[in-house]
Amino acid sequence: xxxxxxxxxxxxxxxxxxxxxxxxxxxxxxxxxxxxxxxxxxxxxxxxxxxxxxxxxxxxxxxxxxxxxxxxxxxxxxxxxxxxxxxxxxxxxxxxxxxxxxxxxxxxxxxxxxxxxxxxxxxxxxx
Amino acid sequence: xxxxxxxxxxxxxxxxxxxxxxxxxxxxxxxxxxxxxxxxxxxxxxxxxxxxxxxxxxxxxxxxxxxxxxxxxxxxxxxxxxxxxxxxxxxxxxxxxxxxxxxxxxxxxxxxxxxxxxxxxxxxxxxxxxxxxxxxxxxxxxxxxxxxxxxxxxxxxxxxxxxxxxxxxxxxxxxxxxxxxxxxxxxxxxxxxxxxxxxxxxxxxxxxxxxxxxxxxxxxxxxxxxxxxxxxxxxxxxxxxxxxxxxxxxxxxxxxxxxxxxxxxxxxxxxxxxxxxxxxxxxxxxxxxxxxxxxxxxxxxxxxxxxxxxxxxxxxxxxxxxxxxxxxxxxxxxxxxxxxxxxxxxxxxxxxxxxxxxxxxxxxxxxxxxxxxxxxxxxxxxxxxxxxxxxxxxxxxxxxxxxxxxxxxxxxxxxxxxxxxxxxxxxxxxxxxxxxxxxxxxxxxxxxxxxxxxxxxxxxxxxxxxxxxxxxxx
Numbered sequence: 261x262x263x264x265x266x267x268x269x270x271x272x273x274x275x276x277x278x279x280x281x282x283x284x285x286x287x288x289x290x291x292x293x294x295x296x297x298x299x300x301x302x303x304x305x306x307x308x309x310x311x312x313x314x315x316x317x318x319x320x321x322x323x324x325x326x327x328x329x330x331x332x333x334x335x336x337x338x339x340x341x342x343x344x345x346x347x348x349x350x351x352x353x354x355x356x357x358x359x360x361x362x363x364x365x366x367x368x369x370x371x372x373x374x375x376x377x378x379x380x381x382x383x384x385x386x387x
Numbered sequence: 388x389x390x391x392x393x394x395x396x397x398x399x400x401x402x403x404x405x406x407x408x409x410x411x412x413x414x415x416x417x418x419x420x421x422x423x424x425x426x427x428x429x430x431x432x433x434x435x436x437x438x439x440x441x442x443x444x445x446x447x448x449x450x451x452x453x454x455x456x457x458x459x460x461x462x463x464x465x466x467x468x469x470x471x472x473x474x475x476x477x478x479x480x481x482x483x484x485x486x487x488x489x490x491x492x493x494x495x496x497x498x499x500x501x502x503x504x505x506x507x508x509x510x511x512x513x514x515x516x517x518x519x520x521x522x523x524x525x526x527x528x529x530x531x532x533x534x535x536x537x538x539x540x541x542x543x544x545x546x547x548x549x550x551x552x553x554x555x556x557x558x559x560x561x562x563x564x565x566x567x568x569x570x571x572x573x574x575x576x577x578x579x580x581x582x583x584x585x586x587x588x589x590x591x592x593x594x595x596x597x598x599x600x601x602x603x604x605x606x607x608x609x610x611x612x613x614x615x616x617x618x619x620x621x622x623x624x625x626x627x628x629x630x631x632x633x634x635x636x637x638x639x640x641x642x643x644x645x646x647x648x649x650x651x652x653x654x655x656x657x658x659x660x661x662x663x664x665x666x667x668x669x670x671x672x673x674x675x676x677x678x679x680x681x682x683x684x685x686x687x688x689x690x691x692x693x694x695x696x697x698x699x700x701x702x703x704x705x706x707x708x709x710x711x712x713x714x715x716x717x718x719x720x721x722x723x724x725x726x727x728x729x730x731x732x733x734x735x736x737x738x739x740x741x742x743x744x745x746x747x748x749x750x751x752x753x754x755x756x757x758x759x760x761x762x763x764x765x766x767x768x769x770x771x772x773x774x775x776x777x778x779x780x781x782x783x784x785x786x787x788x789x790x791x792x793x794x795x796x797x798x799x800x801x802x803x804x805x806x807x808x809x810x811x812x813x814x815x816x817x818x819x820x821x822x823x824x825x826x827x828x829x830x831x832x833x834x835x836x837x838x839x840x841x842x843x844x845x846x847x848x849x850x851x852x853x854x855x856x857x858x859x860x861x
Contacts, residue, residue: 265527265607268506272617283619297547303523303605306504310624353605371617377540379533380611387615 261362261378264352266319267311271364272371272380281365284315287322288370290360299349305338308348320351464637471683471816472634473531476513479688479813480534483514490520493842494629497659497849498524505624508651510613511631515539518606519546527618529611539608546606613644618651626651626658630845633662633818636681638828641818645832645850654852657837660829661847665819670844674819683814820846 269285276282313332320328338345361370362378369386372379476483490498494517501507503523512518512528513535519526519542528543530536611617613631626648635641648658667674826836829850839848 261609262605262607264525264605265609268527268619268622269609269617270619272611272615274615277620295544295547296549297605298549300523300605302503303525304504306502306523307506307525307605308504310504310506310622312622375537375540377533377536378609378617380529380609380615380617381531382612382615387612 261357261373261376262353263316263319263323263355263357264307264311266357266362267316267352269362269378271367271369272382273364273367273369273386276364276366279366282367283365284312284319285362285371286365287319287357288361288363290323290373291358292323293356293358293376294350295354295356297349297354299346299353301338301345304345304349304352305335307352308332308335308338311352316352323355323357325351460637461640464635464640467636468634468816471636471814475686475813475815476532477534479686480514480532480538482688483535483686490517491629491661491842491845493840493847494627494659494661495520497625497627497657501625506622508618508623508626508648510616510626510628510648510651512536512539512608513630515542515606515608517627517629518543518608524624525605526607528606528608529613529616529618530608531610531612533610536608536610543606543608614640614647616647616651620650621653623652624656626656627661628658629661630663632660633820634816636816636818638818642828642831645828645834649832649834649850649852652851656851658834658850659847660825660850661842661845662820662825663817664841664844664846665821666841667844672844676821678819680819680821682817682819684817686813686815688811688813822846 266284266287269283270277271282271285273282311332313328317328317330320326333341333344333348338348356376357373357378358376360373362373363370367386369382498507498517498521501521501524505524507524507526509515509517509526509528512530513532515528515538517526518528518539528536528539530539609617613628613635628644628648632641632644635644645658645660648660652658665674665678665680666676668676822841825846825848826839829836829848830853832850833853834850835853837849837851839846841847
């Protein structure tokens with residue numbers, strides 16, 4: 261489960277979809293790993309506007325990383341700043357949550373993450 | 388904003404932190420790249436079939452829950468699908484996965500048409516064969532089968548491994564560097580590996596020459612039900628759902644699945660849905676217009692892997708067909724379909740089914756072998772608010788090949804009767820779409836049809852929101 265992916269996930273429970281508390285999901289007891297992935301500048305620069313930066317800041321902080329700046333870098337920033345690009349790549353693409361739980365801030369349901377894969381199947385009473 | 392963000396300081400810290408994390412979890416990291424053992428499944432199924440190809444280990448489909456006590460049709464529909472779809476895929480995952488490697492042309496074309504940086508979803512990703520087809524998009528695959536997802540995860544890990552072949556001429560390396568990271572480039576100037584996938588699109592670049600190369604692959608996978616997806620609404624640029632909704636046993640659920648897909652994409656975002664067609668005049672299955680639409684299609688789990696087919700060796704379909712035609716005929720008889728229903732007057736086409744359709748006689752059998760088939764029933768029709776849990780299945784991209792695989796090369800399985808050879812037979816529920824039905828479902832899901840077509844025994848459609856107000860981020 262990449263940090264990038266977390267930026268696009270919310271609780272699978274229908275009633276939670278409309279709640280602001282269901283996003284982002286909160287990592288709990290997270291064990292992280294870092295993959296070695298080749299950087300794709302074109303992808304990153306284009307993906308940047310699709311990211312909910314505020315949520316990314318939250319996730320990043322909750323995972324124990326230093327606080328991200330309030331504003332996202334601009335595409336120009338990324339194009340001209342190689343180091344910045346690389347950092348973003350490391351955070352979004354290379355950082356993996358291998359184990360732990362993802363908790364919905366609205367209903368409190370916890371989704372297990374095992375071997376890097378999150379399981380969003382709901383118990384029948386939550387469907 | 389000149390003073391952009393990510394101050395080096397904090398960034399550096401982040402990196403340091405990561406390094407620490409990495410050290411701590413080095414084991415986990417390696418575990419990630421290893422064949423994942425799957426997580427537990429909701430239905431607690433055949434866990435015996437873990438990653439590798441030990442198909443032989445699986446024998447019977449556990450039909451755990453749900454006594455066939457009729458109650459809520461929706462609940463029943465879920466139970467039916469659990470037994471006749473979900474559990475089956477959990478059980479045949481390794482074998483199934485070994486037979487899925489080549490993207491359908493129409494799907495590949497759709498994926499290649501997506502812009503760099505687009506975020507896409509593959510609902511019912513199965514073993515993840517569509518992840519990484521367009522290397523400049525970020526794709527998240529989901530599937531209800533934890534076992535299939537573990538295969539998909541292996542694929543993701545494989546895809547993102549830095550390529551080792553370097554052969555970029557100096558000049559090119561230099562050019563590539565203009566846009567950004569140099570190190571990476573150098574150590575892995577990868578070579579366009581052209582197995583099966585064509586990188587046709589010439590992405591509009593943002594960084595000049597960079598676009599020429601295929602660079603990192605960004606994909607992820609998770610386990611989720613197609614009717615209870617965890618994706619934020621309106622955030623994805625596109626979504627695909629290939630060979631999935633034909634496994635849902637009521638029309639209401641199939642339409643709801645499409646509606647859920649549409650909800651996931653932004654205004655103007657496109658959703659491609661691909662389903663098995665009733666009209667298969669060209670195939671030897673014998674299904675065609677006017678035939679039954681709700682069927683149980685057998686999958687013969689070969690006790691030994693048919694051969695290590697890998698993704699790398701795409702096999703021309705024709706060839707395969709030729710070779711296996713015979714066997715397929717025998718394998719594919721359709722067995723008992725679900726039966727119909729009276730209750731809902733609404734869906735004519737779903738109803739009824741009881742007779743077998745295939746070109747051969749129905750195998751009496753299989754049903755007896757699998758516990759699963761015994762369970763359900765009567766679910767075929769509609770009703771149901773369309774929600775519910777369960778469904779979304781696998782990504783069998785091509786059901787066709789699936790069947791083919793079932794008849795695997797070494798299979799001389801015989802026909803009719805089940806058992807002469809001990810290979811277990813699993814029945815999967817399918818709703819075969821008749822011409823025009825998929826488009827109807829899109830409209831019912833409040834979508835609009837952008838385009839649609841037929842490809843090798845399958846109907847496909849590209850849909851978008853009915854009300855088009857492009858905006859958001861494009």
